[in-house]
Amino acid sequence: METPTNLKSNGSRLWDSLMEMAQHGATEKGGVCRLALTDIDRAGRDLFVSWCQEAGCTVSVDKMGNIFARRPGKNPDLPPVIMGSHLDSQPTGGRFDGVYGVLAGLEVVRSLNDLEIETDAPVEVAVWTNEEGSRFAPAMVASGVFAGVFDLDYGLSRADLDGKTMGEELARIGYAGDADASYKAHPVGAYFEAHIEQGPILEAEDKTVGVVTDCQGQRWYEITFTGVESHAGPTPMNRRKDALLGASRVVDAVNRIGMKHAPYACATVGLMQVFPNSRNVIPGRVFFTVDFRHPDDAVLAAMDAELRAEVDRIASEIGLQNDFEQIWYYAPVKFDADCVAAVRKGVEAGGFSTRDMVSGAGHDACYLAAVAPTGMIFIPCVDGISHNEIEDAKPEWVAAGADVLLHAVVETSRTIADKAC
Numbered sequence: 001m002e003t004p005t006n007l008k009s010n011g012s013r014l015w016d017s018l019m020e021m022a023q024h025g026a027t028e029k030g031g032v033c034r035l036a037l038t039d040i041d042r043a044g045r046d047l048f049v050s051w052c053q054e055a056g057c058t059v060s061v062d063k064m065g066n067i068f069a070r071r072p073g074k075n076p077d078l079p080p081v082i083m084g085s086h087l088d089s090q091p092t093g094g095r096f097d098g099v100y101g102v103l104a105g106l107e108v109v110r111s112l113n114d115l116e117i118e119t120d121a122p123v124e125v126a127v128w129t130n131e132e133g134s135r136f137a138p139a140m141v142a143s144g145v146f147a148g149v150f151d152l153d154y155g156l157s158r159a160d161l162d163g164k165t166m167g168e169e170l171a172r173i174g175y176a177g178d179a180d181a182s183y184k185a186h187p188v189g190a191y192f193e194a195h196i197e198q199g200p201i202l203e204a205e206d207k208t209v210g211v212v213t214d215c216q217g218q219r220w221y222e223i224t225f226t227g228v229e230s231h232a233g234p235t236p237m238n239r240r241k242d243a244l245l246g247a248s249r250v251v252d253a254v255n256r257i258g259m260k261h262a263p264y265a266c267a268t269v270g271l272m273q274v275f276p277n278s279r280n281v282i283p284g285r286v287f288f289t290v291d292f293r294h295p296d297d298a299v300l301a302a303m304d305a306e307l308r309a310e311v312d313r314i315a316s317e318i319g320l321q322n323d324f325e326q327i328w329y330y331a332p333v334k335f336d337a338d339c340v341a342a343v344r345k346g347v348e349a350g351g352f353s354t355r356d357m358v359s360g361a362g363h364d365a366c367y368l369a370a371v372a373p374t375g376m377i378f379i380p381c382v383d384g385i386s387h388n389e390i391e392d393a394k395p396e397w398v399a400a401g402a403d404v405l406l407h408a409v410v411e412t413s414r415t416i417a418d419k420a421c
């Protein structure tokens with residue numbers, strides 16, 4: 001039996017849910033600040049859970065706080081088709097990053113209810129804890145535990161800058177679940193993540209849906225330069241061990257490495273702490289981070305080697321102690337051909353303009369791809385802006401992505417059943 005080609009979600013219902021969820025952590029500039037495992041994150045989680053229960057789902061939570069809302073299918077023994085993303089945001093985040101994929105999944109459940117479609121395999125909507133890696137590093141840590149990339153103790157021990165751990169914060173907000181946070185305990189038939197592109201390509205080319213074929217790899221580093229804090233007045237320039245001078249030269253080196261490997265390389269220093277951070281003290285210690293990305297693993301490795309060489313050279317020139325650690329790495333990801341094909345069929349069924357994409361941002365789908373057939377759906381965002389409170393999307397884009405997700409999930413649910421026969 002072919003998947004019906006007239007499957008439509010309810011775009012205005014989805015838009016309304018996005019706007020209601022955006023009230024949790026709403027900022028004056030129209031964005032959201034919903035950092036992982038804060039009380040605001042709990043409120044957003046509670047709202048999502050209540051909506052899923054209203055839609056007839058049963059909800060479970062695992063030991064990393066990952067939430068799974070399950071809608072039964074004809075055959076409960078088949079592994080579910082899971083849709084999902086994240087509810088946590090950046091400190092100056094937007095109303096769509098992550099939450100779009102979660103609520104588009106819920107819209108699929110609501111639409112299946114409206115259409116009275118009983119899928120072959122069950123479907124689930126997932127919320128992955130701490131995708132952003134902003135409050136707790138690294139990013140995607142809970143989907144990483146689920147996929148077996150990190151062990152549970154590593155995940156629960158991730159601490160924020162105030163020393164609070166994920167385990168403590170999960171317990172505090174009431175989302176320290178009982179279920180094992182593992183695909184071995186929670187089989188996945190297939191996983192789909194709908195997300196805003198977070199870049200300018202789709203809108204610039206006037207395309208409504210991106211068929212995501214790959215995602216670039218990432219390397220994250222933490223560097224601490226230690227020199228000698230001393231008086232900004234009497235200390236001669238040639239007798240200084242200025243940690244901030246060193247860090248500043250590394251910031252320039254990071255940018256040069258990124259530019260050297262253009263057009264695909266991305267290289268960013270986003271977090272820096274200066275000690276003692278007093279205007280008339282030469283900084284004695286600086287902690288800062290580096291974020292490298294590239295779709296080609298060999299180039300990412302070359303960037304790594306160049307960074308290490310530059311950091312060593314700069315530290316020794318100024319006489320700084322150099323504590324350098326790569327805290328995170330994942331290789332570029334190619335998404336499952338059948339899932340990509342299911343997304344493409346959903347695009348064709350909806351008649352949407354489209355193009356293939358490589359994701360510049362990391363997503364939980366990058367880890368799910370290691371343990372289950374996985375695909376992603378992109379919709380444009382206004383001016384390609386994300387990780388910014390002005391992040392925006394158009395209702396027609398939001399609706400189109402949900403239609404494609406609905407089609408891909410129904411199609412894949414049937415494929416899973418066919419393969420099981």
Ligand code: HGY
Nearest residue numbers: 131132133139361362
């Ligand atoms: O950094 C990323 O790519 C994602 O937004 N966590």
Ligand code: MN
Nearest residue numbers: 086097098131
């Ligand atoms: Mn995201």
Ligand code: MN
Nearest residue numbers: 090097132387
């Ligand atoms: Mn993000």
